């Protein structure tokens with residue numbers, strides 16, 4: 472039984488369950504196409520909600536999500552416990568995947584997270600990131616040169632996908648000839664991490680992709696140990712504090728995380744961003760008149776329809792929240808999409824405003840695990856969207872329909888057909 476059928480005193484709208492047609496399916500085609508109405512209803516009427524289908528709590532209000540992200544009882548350590556729950560046969564089959572995921576800093580709590588984060592963040596200094604500005608602009612301009620000659624194209628495949636793929640691979644020191652292979656591996660791993668549904672052999676595919684990727688990255692780490700260069704892998708090889716430094720498997724695992732975390736998410740920032748801009752011609756007009764607005768515009772895209780729908784935690788201890796008891800061991804989804812449109816935190820939250828100020832969205836998370844690649848993503852998003860708006864003023868959505876990727880944690884388009892008037 473779901474919380475929405477709980478006694479009316481628990482909810483401020485008695486008939487919500489049946490009248491509003493709310494059920495537990497976060498992945499229904501309508502909610503994949505537009506999750507915001509659903510999450511707004513839950514935020515208003517069942518802000519802390521037990522979803523029976525996913526057997527997890529969903530937390531929707533901005534303040535509650537922020538409090539949870541600050542609270543050490545909300546743990547990110549979910550790989551070890553998940554492994555422990557497997558049968559012996561499953562453990563043997565899935566060991567290679569777990570070995571890599573176990574070293575991802577996003578899945579660790581302090582003190583392990585603190586140590587990894589300190590060492591790994593050496594690769595993302597503001598100076599190191601800003602040095603990529605011209606190269607990103609070059610990649611973007613080259614792609615737009617090609618697009619400007621076509622009547623119709625897919626903004627994802629032909630623009631939003633290749634930019635972060637090239638940038639993160641170059642930042643890591645991956646030779647140009649190997650980059651296409653990353654698309655296949657990244658797609659495979661994405662299925663596992665972002666939980667797409669309807670993919671029968673997803674574990675086997677993801678694991679095979681991970682094994683191949685890890686073996687390849689291991690060779691690159693060995694190469695840059697011998698011949699240091701100016702890239703992320705070299706920075707990670709050199710990162711040390713006192714006697715402490717990163718082991719090779721830790722470097723490989725976290726490079727997989729960058730490749731993956733730096734790729735699909737940034738594609739989705741550009742894709743979701745251009746879609747919402749094209750849906751708001753008045754806002755594109757403001758951007759054209761004042762290109763400096765691109766920075767707040769990127770923040771507004773992250774708030775209004777960002778690539779990260781929700782973050783996952785497991786409860787290390789029980790927690791009381793809004794009259795509910797969340798038990799130790801329960802899984803919790805902190806719904807960024809709901810928090811980022813909370814009227815208690817944002818003025819007219821359903822309005823898309825490229826100059827919104829202040830804009831304390833949590834599209835990159837918050838607290839200890841705040842996105843390590845945020846400055847890279849912001850830079851790529853700003854350069855790509857500013858150039859597209861400036862250079863293709865007659866771009867419009869359609870005529871073919873858009874297609875969303877049906878995933879739980881992320882929001883992104885499989886296809887965004889566009890045409891030039």
Ligand code: HEM
Nearest residue numbers: 576577732733736737740778779835836840842843844848
């Ligand atoms: C618009 C694009 C991006 C979005 C929306 C995004 C979102 C996020 C979010 C929400 C988290 C927090 C996860 C949690 O609390 O459980 C996170 C963490 C992380 N992100 Fe991103 N990300 C983006 C781009 C990138 C890029 C480009 C990179 C690397 C090049 C990257 C690397 C990471 C890493 C390493 C973490 C883990 C940090 C930690 O656990 O301390 N991300 N990201």
